[in-house]
Amino acid sequence: MDQNISHIEHATPVIRMLDDAAANRIAAGEVIERPASAVKELVENALDAGARRVDVDILDGGKTLLRVRDDGCGIPADQLGLAVARHATSKTDGHDLMQITSFGFRGEALASLGAAGRLRLSSRAAGADEAMMIRVEGGQIAPLTPVALKSGTVVELSDLFYATPARLKFLRTDRAETQAIMDVIKRLAMAEPDVSFTLRQMQGEGAARVLLDYPAQAGDFFDARLGRLRQVMGGEFAQNAMPIDAERDGMRLTGFASLPTYSRGNAQAQYLFVNGRPVRDRMLLSALRAAYGDVMSRDRFPVAALYLAVDLDRVDINVHPAKAEVRFRDAGIVRGLIIGAIKQALLGHGHQSATTIGAGLLGAAQAQGAVPQAAFYQASYARAGHGGAGARAAAYQAQAPQAAPGGFGFDLPQHHSKEAPEVQREAHPQAHPLGAAVAQIHETYIIAQTAEGFVLVDQHAAHERLVYERLKAGFYAREVLPAQALLLPEIVEMGQEASAFLLEEEIAQALAQLGLQIEPFGGGAICVRATPALLGEVNAARLLADIADELMSPENEATSETLRARMDAVLSRMSCHGSIRSGRRMRLEEMNALLREMEATPLSGQCNHGRPTYITLDLPAIERLFGRV
């Protein structure tokens, strides 16, 4: 061993040409990162071949098999060998890389796929007598064989990365890989509205589940595109989006961007296209964020599908093998165009975004309420005989009153007399840490008198927190939480990806446990039969969209593998929906019940977003305010 190493150190290095197989393996590392990148290359090839229809089948998240079938122009038999060779392309002569309008041009996708997995390319060019197939395995090309195929091209890639086990290890769960494939197809489908796309998940014995089905859209380009956006993003987006159409210095930006009130918890639903090519460009994403800067809090993300058209020679797409990033000759102008166009549109929809502006201001407030909290939690725990974090769950359960169907738990004070007898025993509610309710002002705030001063409670924020804690307690105790059946089941358009995801057994069951009962309705829609009673009346569509976002967010996928581990975030989102809106008049008993429940609930001092649920002012402070001391 040692001898070998010293031998290598002292030998004169020899430079040699790598053989094709080795060169392809190296290139494959860059081009084919995961099954979704293979799908991207193959679907792009189909589109470059003028396909009107592209069908994708996958098995095990594309790891075991992926197949892309198209009805494009096909490849003549005598060129199949070239098609799988590296740096062989029909799309450019390599002369002017700034004038390329096809998706592909580097001529390395098929060669890379042949090095990364077992590749079969079958094709029949228009007018050819028969179809032929070429096979490549581990970079070795097998002789052509005839196959049955009427027209177009079928590419099958099996056992991706079988030869590079190191790569295999980096792949995520089948679900995550499937999601990435869906994302690729959605983006390309949004770029090519007049092409039909399907994605099916093979399930053995010939059965398959349709994950995406986007029939071609007719009409002029803009109508077709709007139709496709509805298919991909769901009808709700279309209703909550502002049309964008702006021009500057010969560049044009069109598409749709959401109202500030229609936002997501991650940037997944931001789709950007440059000259018809889906891109994930950091500069473009940051321009989008900047455009919404003062109407959206930093943890929310607008939904958008924006299409930028610029002269070919003002943008370089050949920055990276996957061509996801682009480089603009005048990035500043592009940024200005995006920000200007969206701000203009936002101004036109000012009244619609006003509520969110208010929420943003609120977010700037400091969580003063959190300070005195600790003291009274300890007090209430001590009273109940609990201590330590382990006793938490038990405490939650003991203190979480059952919700009356159709109402909020504390609407009816008698619930509390059952659950928390000490409330009744106390003769002076003022003796409670949060005091006795005196009045509600602006139908938004509760004023309560305490022994040392008064507290001002934000009823909406407080209720949100309480609902969250109750959902959590119930969910982790594996209770089935009360559901409120809807008089008329509500049909919610989600888009196929999100609906398929929510309807997965494990997820649908977890939601049912929370009282949210959903069923498939077909065509990317979900039928909602019941909503969690704890939430009262809710907007089912918004609720489902938020849950899907939270569950599907890639950040969550990365940090936690199990559904249960992602549920906290989901519960927090859900509780925002059920909260008593500001502007709801409350009776004195209701207010007191709310205060008592806050006292009994850990962490009730701030809402789920970290804003205070109440602030206190004690007499000395009030006296100082009036200059009495």
Ligand code: ADP
């Ligand atoms: P590129 O797309 O960059 O040219 P590829 O390796 O992806 O490189 O494909 C090589 C060539 O094979 C393409 O230029 C094209 O001529 C041909 N080809 C690949 N896929 C298809 C297809 N689905 N239909 C027709 N021709 C195809």
Ligand code: MG
């Ligand atoms: Mg290609």
